[in-house]
Amino acid sequence: MNTRSTPENDLIRRIRAVGAGGARLNSALRLGIGDDAALFSPRRGYETVLTCDWFLEGTHFLRDRHPADSVGWKSLARAVSDIAAMGAEPRCFLLSLALPDSHTGRWLNEFLAGLRRAARKFNCPLAGGDTTRRNEILMNVTVVGEIASGRALLRSGARPGDIIYVSGRLGEAEMGLQLIRSKRHFANRNPALRKHLYPEPRIAVGRWLANRRIATSLMDLSDGLSSDLPRLCAASGVGARLHASRIPAVQEPNRPSAKNVDAIDLALNGGDDYELLFTVRPSKTGQIPRAFQGVPLTAIGEITRGQKLTLVQPDGRERPLPSGGWDPFDKSRRTAATPL
Amino acid sequence: MNTRSTPENDLIRRIRAVGAGGARLNSALRLGIGDDAALFSPRRGYETVLTCDWFLEGTHFLRDRHPADSVGWKSLARAVSDIAAMGAEPRCFLLSLALPDSHTGRWLNEFLAGLRRAARKFNCPLAGGDTTRRNEILMNVTVVGEIASGRALLRSGARPGDIIYVSGRLGEAEMGLQLIRSKRHFANRNPALRKHLYPEPRIAVGRWLANRRIATSLMDLSDGLSSDLPRLCAASGVGARLHASRIPAVQEPNRPSAKNVDAIDLALNGGDDYELLFTVRPSKTGQIPRAFQGVPLTAIGEITRGQKLTLVQPDGRERPLPSGGWDPFDKSRRTAATPL
Numbered sequence: 001m002n003t004r005s006t007p008e009n010d011l012i013r014r015i016r017a018v019g020a021g022g023a024r025l026n027s028a029l030r031l032g033i034g035d036d037a038a039l040f041s042p043r044r045g046y047e048t049v050l051t052c053d054w055f056l057e058g059t060h061f062l063r064d065r066h067p068a069d070s071v072g073w074k075s076l077a078r079a080v081s082d083i084a085a086m087g088a089e090p091r092c093f094l095l096s097l098a099l100p101d102s103h104t105g106r107w108l109n110e111f112l113a114g115l116r117r118a119a120r121k122f123n124c125p126l127a128g129g130d131t132t133r134r135n136e137i138l139m140n141v142t143v144v145g146e147i148a149s150g151r152a153l154l155r156s157g158a159r160p161g162d163i164i165y166v167s168g169r170l171g172e173a174e175m176g177l178q179l180i181r182s183k184r185h186f187a188n189r190n191p192a193l194r195k196h197l198y199p200e201p202r203i204a205v206g207r208w209l210a211n212r213r214i215a216t217s218l219m220d221l222s223d224g225l226s227s228d229l230p231r232l233c234a235a236s237g238v239g240a241r242l243h244a245s246r247i248p249a250v251q252e253p254n255r256p257s258a259k260n261v262d263a264i265d266l267a268l269n270g271g272d273d274y275e276l277l278f279t280v281r282p283s284k285t286g287q288i289p290r291a292f293q294g295v296p297l298t299a300i301g302e303i304t305r306g307q308k309l310t311l312v313q314p315d316g317r318e319r320p321l322p323s324g325g326w327d328p329f330d331k332s333r334r335t336a337a338t339p340l
Numbered sequence: 341m342n343t344r345s346t347p348e349n350d351l352i353r354r355i356r357a358v359g360a361g362g363a364r365l366n367s368a369l370r371l372g373i374g375d376d377a378a379l380f381s382p383r384r385g386y387e388t389v390l391t392c393d394w395f396l397e398g399t400h401f402l403r404d405r406h407p408a409d410s411v412g413w414k415s416l417a418r419a420v421s422d423i424a425a426m427g428a429e430p431r432c433f434l435l436s437l438a439l440p441d442s443h444t445g446r447w448l449n450e451f452l453a454g455l456r457r458a459a460r461k462f463n464c465p466l467a468g469g470d471t472t473r474r475n476e477i478l479m480n481v482t483v484v485g486e487i488a489s490g491r492a493l494l495r496s497g498a499r500p501g502d503i504i505y506v507s508g509r510l511g512e513a514e515m516g517l518q519l520i521r522s523k524r525h526f527a528n529r530n531p532a533l534r535k536h537l538y539p540e541p542r543i544a545v546g547r548w549l550a551n552r553r554i555a556t557s558l559m560d561l562s563d564g565l566s567s568d569l570p571r572l573c574a575a576s577g578v579g580a581r582l583h584a585s586r587i588p589a590v591q592e593p594n595r596p597s598a599k600n601v602d603a604i605d606l607a608l609n610g611g612d613d614y615e616l617l618f619t620v621r622p623s624k625t626g627q628i629p630r631a632f633q634g635v636p637l638t639a640i641g642e643i644t645r646g647q648k649l650t651l652v653q654p655d656g657r658e659r660p661l662p663s664g665g666w667d668p669f670d671k672s673r674r675t676a677a678t679p680l
Contacts, residue, residue, distance in 0.1 A: 006663075009571075030387065034575065035495050036425035036559050037391035037485070042382035047370065051377035052392075052434045052482050054470050059438075085376035094392045096480045098399075130394050130480075140436045140470075140480035142392050145377070155375050219376050231349075235374065323346075 011104060011131055015095070018116050018126045029092050029127055038127035040092060040144060047152065049145035051082035057137040065180050068107045070197040072114030075139045078222065080122050081201035081274040083145035085220035087153040087210025089203060090124035094142040098134035122203065151210045153218035153278070155235035162216050162279035162303040164240060165288065167202050167295050170225060171250040171263060174270025192250065199274040205292050206276060214287055215278040226268040226323050228277060230309055239308045242301035242321060268311075268322070279303055351444060351471055355435070358456050358466045369432050369467055378467035380432060380484060387492065389485035391422035397477040405520050408447045410537040412454025415479045418562065420462050421541035421614040423485035425560035427493040427550025429543060430464035434482040438474035462543065491550045493558035493618070495575035502556050502619035502643040504580060505628065507542050507635050510565060511590040511603060514610025532590065539614040545632050546616060554627055555618040566608040566663050568617060570649055579648045582641035582661060608651075608662070619643055 016033045031039035042048055055075040057063050076093060083090045095115070099108065119125055124143065176196025201220070209215040217236055221228050225247075233240050249263035280288060288297050301312075309321040356373045371379035382388055395415040397403050416433060423430045435455070439448065459465055464483065516536025541560070549555040557576055561568050565587075573580050589603035620628060628637050641652075649661040 006567075031492070031494065036422040037389045037428070039426070039487075039492055040388040040390060041489070042386075042388055044384065046382075048380040048382055048388060048484075049377045050380055050432075050434060050467060050482075050484060052436050052468070052470055052480065054436050054438060054472050054480075056438065056472065056474065056478075059472055059474065082376040086379070088377070092390075094390060094482060096392050096394050098394060098396065127390055128392070130392055132394050132396065132399055134396065134399065138396075138478065140392065140394075142390075142434060142482040144388075144390060147379075149381070152371070152379055154371065227346075 008131065014108070015097070015112065015126070015129070015131065018112055018119060029125055032125070032127050033129070038092070038094070040127065043146055045149055046146040047149050049083055049086050049088040049147055049152065050142070051079055051145075052140060052142040053079040053082065055139040055141060062180075063137055067197065068110035069114030069117070071137075072111040072116075073118040073198050075141050076115055076118040076122065076124065076143075077199050077201055078272075078274060079141040079143040080124060080203065081199070081220045081222065083143050084201045084203045084206040085218060085276065086145070086147060087151060087206045087215075087218060088145040088147035089207060090122050090143050090145045092125050092127040092144050093119070094127055095129035096131075096140040097129065098132045098136070098138040100135055100137070101133065103137060122201070147210060151213075153206070153210050153215050155217055155219050155232045157217040158232060158236035158238050158279040158303045159216060159281070160238055160303050160305040161282055163282060163285050163299050164229075164242070164301040164303060165278050165280060165297055165299055166221070166225070166248065166275055167205050167292075167297055168273065168275040169248045169250065169296065170221065170273050170275060171266030171270040172196070173199060173272035173274070174266050175250050177272070196272065199272065201274050202276045202295060205295055205297070208292060209276075209278060212287070214284055215280055218276060218278040221273045221275045221277050222271060224269045224271050224273075225277070226321060229321070230323065232277060232279075233303075233307070233309060236303070239304040239306045239310075240301055240321075241304055241310050241312060241318070243312045245314050246298065246300045248296060248298045248300075348471065354448070355437070355452065355466070355469070355471065358452055358459060369465055372465070372467050373469070378432070378434070380467065383486055385489055386486040387489050389423055389426050389428040389487055389492065390482070391419055391485075392480060392482040393419040393422065395479040395481060402520075403477060407537065408450035409454030409457070411477075412451040412456075413458040413538050415481050416455055416458040416462065416464065416483075417539045417541055418612075418614060419481040419483040420464060420543065421539070421560045421562065423483050424541045424543045424546040425558055425616065426485070426487060427491060427546045427555075427558060428485040428487035429547060430462050430483050430485045432465050432467040432484050433459070434467055435469035436471075436480040437469065438472045438476070438478035440475055440477065441473065443477060462541070487550060491553075493546070493550050493555050495557055495559050495572045497555075497557040498572060498576035498578050498619040498643045499556060499621075500578055500643050500645040501622055503622060503625050503639050504569075504582070504641040504643060505618050505620060505637055505639055506561070506565070506588065506615055507545050507632075507637055508613065508615040509588045509590065509636065510561065510608075510613050510615060511606030511610040512536070513539060513612035513614070514606050515590050517612070536612065539612065541614055542616045542635060545635055545637070548632060549618060552627070554624055555620055558616060558618040561613045561615045561617050562611060564609045564611050564613075565617070566661060569661070570663065572617060572619075573643075573647070573649060576643070579644040579646045579650075580641055580661075581644050581650050581652060581658070583652045585654050586638065586640045588636060588638045588640075
């Protein structure tokens with residue numbers, strides 16, 4: 001063979017297996033890993049949706065705390081969530097991977113197994129990427145999606161009077177992270193832990209909202225409601241009023257008394273939930289079921305004129321929405337929302 | 341304004357300016373930075389070409405040696421080169437950027453200026469990305485390109501008897517890196533230094549080869565001829581014979597005697613040239629001019645049956661092609677080709 005067996009070529013061969021077996025055959029992907037670039041045949045009448053996401057040791061995960069297969073799953077899931085947040089479907093992804101020599105064996109195999117499971121689940125095969133050696137584990141994932149032309153749901157479409165909804169339960173991923181930190185996770189199968197390690201982007205909910213033209217705006221919750229809702233409001237030029245008592249927060253069976261304090265804080269400021277935040281005209285709220293394919297959909301407030309963001313507290317008082325979400329460039333705000 | 345002025349939001353605003361002014365208005369890019377993902381309208385009858393590339397401090401550039409505007413230019417240029425290496429044209433790009441707090445001021449401004457110049461030059465506007473804080477400067481660039489369906493030039497098309505060509509002059513970028521390392525670069529305007537700091541991907545050459553159906557295979561030279569030619573041969577299932585005396589190597593006016601030794605080594609093993617390597621049926625070599633739009637095109641050997649790669653040396657002896665190019669996972673081979 002003249003395919004010289006160099007360390008880099010060998011690594012690329014192992015990663016390529018994710019492309020071959022990682023998802024149902026995607027006929028749109030004409031050429032995957034192994035050439036200078038991948039070739040993808042777009043569908044007529046569709047727009048291409050593009051997103052990329054960092055996934056970095058120390059910033060987004062801990063080498064010694066997070067299982068390698070969770071790192072693989074989550075690296076793809078969080079980028080796919082951005083595609084779901086447009087109402088689109090993922091089609092393929094590119095992986096840039098930097099690894100220490102010490103992690104090219106068992107760790108890499110488990111990482112690739114988690115990545116392959118996610119690629120199958122989201123029907124999103126690996127199309128290409130880049131690899132290099134590095135002391136730290138670094139990843140960047142680019143996902144390419146598609147949506148029927150003109151159907152994408154943007155952040156900018158919310159109007160005063162629209163009702164604000166979220167999918168799922170907020171704050172669970174943050175609680176899962178706290179379990180990981182405290183090392184208690186080895187002893188239980190807490191759903192919050194599962195949500196933190198293996199988040200499931202809400203592709204079906206997003207697609208349904210876009211296809212039926214039900215929502216006026218849509219985004220995903222990655223940094224926490226208190227950071228992400230202001231972004232949606234800014235893009236739409238509106239304000240918002242949230243009702244703390246309506247927010248679907250974490251339920252801790254053993255600590256019912258803590259709900260009003262910790263759970264709301266987790267729901268507002270916890271990152272990594274990858275749930276959807278969307279707005280609906282009041283005339284269309286009748287089309288929103290309590291749950292879609294098992295995922296709860298909950299009205300938590302309304303879009304207002306002006307630019308204020310407020311939170312109606314359980315005692316009925318309305319106060320400015322505190323901003324405590326994840327901001328990597330703000331050292332003064334390392335609160336519950338700081339991932340690591 | 342309810343666009344809260346957080347550090348991360350401010351950073352995104354400054355980067356967004358590259359998207360707005362970075363290239364001629366690209367009507368295909370319907371939605372750029374600021375939403376969960378970018379929207380791109382593919383052209384009918386075209387395929388989408390996808391690539392991503394690391395650009396990491398310490399591995400690919402040195403924070404204290406490489407000017408920030410070169411880091412910006414090169415981060416885009418090297419990924420665009422993968423698009424040129426398919427015969428395609430770039431359409432837009434995504435930037436993932438991790439920065440220390442200390443580099444969010446002047447360094448970032450100069451970096452963005454270099455990136456903006458490259459985006460204009462390659463007609464490839466910024467469409468989106470991701471930012472985070474990090475002690476080291478890390479980048480990942482994804483480029484989306486397009487090519488008429490079925491016209492992409494792959495690595496796998498070379499056949500025995502085809503003539504092997506390269507564009508430009510090989511080894512200049514490696515020599516430029518040596519100047520950077522030796523600090524002599526502040527005193528001269530060596531073209532090798534320019535090639536190292538501001539490489540120009542051969543978009544026009546690649547497009548011409550693909551449109552005219554002149555080449556049977558095509559790739560770009562990023563790791564060095566001795567690493568990259570084996571990849572093309574492996575993909576095509578062929579061997580190759582190179583002629584050392586025909587390789588367009590670096591010319592050092594002050595050291596003519598050194599040409600046969602150092603210059604050939606640089607040309608074979610130097611990385612970062614971003615020239616094109618392609619093969620042409622003997623019946624079509626008459627269509628290859630000595631230069632295309634000022635870029636020299638040089639026949640350096642021929643594709644052979646079997647799997648051997650050989651180098652005919654200036655003295656006429658034929659020997660196995662030594663493999664000395666850049667492999668980030670091979671610690672035993674840190675030669676001239678090791679970028680840093």
